[in-house]
Amino acid sequence: MSELEYKVIVGLEIHVQLATRTKMFCSCGLGFGGEANTRVCPVCIGMPGVLPVMNKQAFEYSVLAALALNCNIPSFTKWDRKSYYYPDLPKNYQISQYDLPMSEHGYIEIPLEDGTTKKIRILRAHLEEDAGKNTHTFGNFSAIDLNRTGTPLLEIVTEPDLSSGAEVKALAVELQRIVRYLGVSHGDMQKGHMRFEPNINLEIIKEGKAYRTPITEVKNLNSFRALEGSVKYETVRQLDEFMETGVTFGMGNKRTFGWDDVNECTVLQREKEEAHDYRYFPDPDLVPVEMNDEWLAEIKGQLCELPIQKQQRFVDEYKLSEYDAAVLTGDRATAEFFDGAVKLGADAKRVCNILTQTGLKMANEKGCSAAELGVSVENLATLAKMVDAGDINANAATKIFEEMTASDKGPAVLAGKLNLVQKSDAGEIEGFVDEVLGANAEAVAEAKSGSKKSKKAMGFLMGQVMQKSKGQANPQVVSQLLNKKLGESE
Amino acid sequence: MLELSCRQLRDDIAAGRVKSVDAVEAVFAQIEKHEQTIGAFVSTFKDIALEKARSVDAKIAAGEKVGLLAGVPVAIKDNMCTSFGATTCASKILENFHAPYDAGVVEKLNAADAVIVGKCNMDEFAMGSSTENSGLKQTVNPWDNSKVPGGSSGGSAAAVAGRMCFASLGSDTGGSIRQPASFCGVVGLKPTYGRVSRYGLVAYGSSLDQIGPFGRDVGDAALMMNVIAGHDERDSTSVGADIAPVADCLVDLDKPVEGLKIAVVPQFNAGASDEVQAAITAALEAYKGMGAEIVEIEMPHIDYAIAAYYVIATAEASSNLARYDGVHYGHRTADPKDYFEVYSKSRAEAFGDEVKRRIMLGTYVLSSGYYDAYYLKALKVRNLIRGDFTAAFEKADCIMMPVSPTTAFGIGEKTDDPMQMYLADIYTIAANLAGVPGVSVPCGFDSGNMPIGLQIFTPAFTEDKLLRIARMYEKEHQWHTKVP
Numbered sequence A: 001m002s003e004l005e006y007k008v009i010v011g012l013e014i015h016v017q018l019a020t021r022t023k024m025f026c027s028c029g030l031g032f033g034g035e036a037n038t039r040v041c042p043v044c045i046g047m048p049g050v051l052p053v054m055n056k057q058a059f060e061y062s063v064l065a066a067l068a069l070n071c072n073i074p075s076f077t078k079w080d081r082k083s084y085y086y087p088d089l090p091k092n093y094q095i096s097q098y099d100l101p102m103s104e105h106g107y108i109e110i111p112l113e114d115g116t117t118k119k120i121r122i123l124r125a126h127l128e129e130d131a132g133k134n135t136h137t138f139g140n141f142s143a144i145d146l147n148r149t150g151t152p153l154l155e156i157v158t159e160p161d162l163s164s165g166a167e168v169k170a171l172a173v174e175l176q177r178i179v180r181y182l183g184v185s186h187g188d189m190q191k192g193h194m195r196f197e198p199n200i201n202l203e204i205i206k207e208g209k210a211y212r213t214p215i216t217e218v219k220n221l222n223s224f225r226a227l228e229g230s231v232k233y234e235t236v237r238q239l240d241e242f243m244e245t246g247v248t249f250g251m252g253n254k255r256t257f258g259w260d261d262v263n264e265c266t267v268l269q270r271e272k273e274e275a276h277d278y279r280y281f282p283d284p285d286l287v288p289v290e291m292n293d294e295w296l297a298e299i300k301g302q303l304c305e306l307p308i309q310k311q312q313r314f315v316d317e318y319k320l321s322e323y324d325a326a327v328l329t330g331d332r333a334t335a336e337f338f339d340g341a342v343k344l345g346a347d348a349k350r351v352c353n354i355l356t357q358t359g360l361k362m363a364n365e366k367g368c369s370a371a372e373l374g375v376s377v378e379n380l381a382t383l384a385k386m387v388d389a390g391d392i393n394a395n396a397a398t399k400i401f402e403e404m405t406a407s408d409k410g411p412a413v414l415a416g417k418l419n420l421v422q423k424s425d426a427g428e429i430e431g432f433v434d435e436v437l438g439a440n441a442e443a444v445a446e447a448k449s450g451s452k453k454s455k456k457a458m459g460f461l462m463g464q465v466m467q468k469s470k471g472q473a474n475p476q477v478v479s480q481l482l483n484k485k486l487g488e489s490e
Numbered sequence B: 001m002l003e004l005s006c007r008q009l010r011d012d013i014a015a016g017r018v019k020s021v022d023a024v025e026a027v028f029a030q031i032e033k034h035e036q037t038i039g040a041f042v043s044t045f046k047d048i049a050l051e052k053a054r055s056v057d058a059k060i061a062a063g064e065k066v067g068l069l070a071g072v073p074v075a076i077k078d079n080m081c082t083s084f085g086a087t088t089c090a091s092k093i094l095e096n097f098h099a100p101y102d103a104g105v106v107e108k109l110n111a112a113d114a115v116i117v118g119k120c121n122m123d124e125f126a127m128g129s130s131t132e133n134s135g136l137k138q139t140v141n142p143w144d145n146s147k148v149p150g151g152s153s154g155g156s157a158a159a160v161a162g163r164m165c166f167a168s169l170g171s172d173t174g175g176s177i178r179q180p181a182s183f184c185g186v187v188g189l190k191p192t193y194g195r196v197s198r199y200g201l202v203a204y205g206s207s208l209d210q211i212g213p214f215g216r217d218v219g220d221a222a223l224m225m226n227v228i229a230g231h232d233e234r235d236s237t238s239v240g241a242d243i244a245p246v247a248d249c250l251v252d253l254d255k256p257v258e259g260l261k262i263a264v265v266p267q268f269n270a271g272a273s274d275e276v277q278a279a280i281t282a283a284l285e286a287y288k289g290m291g292a293e294i295v296e297i298e299m300p301h302i303d304y305a306i307a308a309y310y311v312i313a314t315a316e317a318s319s320n321l322a323r324y325d326g327v328h329y330g331h332r333t334a335d336p337k338d339y340f341e342v343y344s345k346s347r348a349e350a351f352g353d354e355v356k357r358r359i360m361l362g363t364y365v366l367s368s369g370y371y372d373a374y375y376l377k378a379l380k381v382r383n384l385i386r387g388d389f390t391a392a393f394e395k396a397d398c399i400m401m402p403v404s405p406t407t408a409f410g411i412g413e414k415t416d417d418p419m420q421m422y423l424a425d426i427y428t429i430a431a432n433l434a435g436v437p438g439v440s441v442p443c444g445f446d447s448g449n450m451p452i453g454l455q456i457f458t459p460a461f462t463e464d465k466l467l468r469i470a471r472m473y474e475k476e477h478q479w480h481t482k483v484p
């Protein structure tokens, strides 16, 4: 490849499908798949005479998301019609927002690989309705499914502040975490709940002079892999192209690409940006939305600690590793489950171990969050405390946690029932120790010898005592007693 | 029976003195006799109407409570969706379109136990002032069959004037109720924008369209208003009772407005024909005789109303009519080459010239580079015109002027000159831009025995007062009792 110095410049246009009960301007339910044209009504299929009515929940969800993205919420916003003819757009205009969006000028903080964070500026976020779907599986005819028509979409436009495929992916992951935390979107990439369109170009320094390559817009990416891949692929492609042709950024040479998932490359769709005239004008069927302080405060009340803040707090306050903090803050329910147990006085590291080693594994198998396994925060906290108090050992904690998911009994009861209560009573354990020492003279001698073999002999004696106690002896107590007895008899 | 008012007929039916079935039969006898000539209807529903009439009669016989229009045969303009019959907007593109739902006003008529006998002819998509732009048929003026009935709600006006229904609904975007009412010698009311639900009204200019009644007299218009007014949550632009409660237009109708102050715009009225001016002057004299005071005012921006209207209305229309593309419903061209031809040919084949003209004009004024110069400018003019009305209402209770510069003109007389046709709306358009209510009341006849209308405006959401003012005049004169 080249010796040229270059910088990758990426901005994103993101469509997030909101998790409202009904569509943006009618009362049809939202859904995925299903028989074509079954979730439709006269309004969303654009029958003559129908009128749109704004879904207040969709608007509030958008404001909530915009607040989480640190955007300004203007006190006045309106709806505009964006005109273009396409069969999946039954009115041949889309209700969207043009010059006065419901939010603008924010930023999203994304975690970088080196443990620091970076702020990516948000230009604007606005609300609009989705179109339907054309399918071409009927020979000479195309078929149109309008089930998706009118689904509320939050369109987020970032500034071109991203400088690598990894950053683009990090933003996507972070945004997914945010919308899921807020509950404003299911954020399911496979169902198209989040669709990304990166605008990519390079700044190349050649002989002390900076050149910008033409912008590539990659359409409709709905996996992290495709998103990251498209940026990486375009970086190489644009470098090669620049070296071959020297063509630089100019009016009208923005190109539209698609992503080929099989060959993992971008594919040219349209050579030149068409001069679209969408003839935007205010939709006379809808009234502008006026946001007052009271309403805004009400929506602000629904904000929660954002995932990246939670993650940082877990590192700072609870001394978790970056990795563990990221895992536990992956979804809000798990993060709050963990946080709740710690706030009840359990040791953070201990709760973290129980969750990462047992809870998350089970949750993954069951396809739910660790908080939804049926274990209460209180029981999780008690379980962690029991380990720390020496009442049970770590293995027993795993068994008890598993048992709790299917039982309404607390950890103490279950530990007893399962005979997992650790014996810390020195008297009882001393009996086992004496028995073992008496029956294993050779090992005792080796242990005392201070030679290479003494450590291994010590382990053997430990194991024998544990066996006699049926695994219930507190290993710390056993170890103390063994050391003491071996020392005494010297 | 055909000469009864809606109020009288309703009371007779509700009291069991008259059967709704007989009223419907009488109306259909009249339709059979005159419709061939007048051409007021796109479709009639004799079987459905009779069935409805029988059910209302049965309700009354059973002593059940009945609605404000119990058993009264009415008609609606064919741009209001009905779950029965077609809703064509007098356009070939919707000739076979059957809506799956009822418009808000149709629900209200049903709830009032009215009997819908038919859907009336109109200018295609309500674009026109003579009903000559109908893509389906010609309607003539019942007073002189060589003259137009006015438009765009020409069929609704002609049906009432021709006694083919007792009252009807039209829609008014730039005068489409008031002008045909004046041409046909009936009362026509354009309510305040937001007073009547537009849900189910096929849109032409969404920010201007408003449904309103035709009646043979002011009282019938008031009764119809009582039935159709009110908030509809399916129309975001319809106004709630918290902002403007719906007033009963009938209860105080006969109570004159004390100390009435009438504003007139002398330089503006001068554009009307001598005979129209004379009739308006006589009407004003009559009000003076009742103790009213005449205040001369200026409305400095009203001259720009037509220009602003044809920018705003066509801009909205170009977008509203984009959906008629042959893809989802309505006329589709045979054997299109590709999907682009589905659009272009379907639309080229089925839209009439005036509709195409307005779509092109509207598309142009919204285009990038022209938006500010036309659309945005027109919105500013609209605000200034609103201001003119506000200022006028600070000086007077109402404004009076002609409805139209002339009486009904001859069929074909203006069809070759759209500008002439547009200018005929000079007195009506400003009220749509300002959103205020306006009424046309018969105020005499010209030398050719064609009706003349007096137009009255009052502030937004004062239809009750507007109709009281109109009724003051109607009581003193009997123009409205004349039958073609």
Ligand SMILES: [Zn+2]
Pocket (backbone or CB within 6 Å): A023, A026, A027, A028, A039, A040, A041, A042, A043, A044, A045, A150
């Ligand atoms: Zn719907």
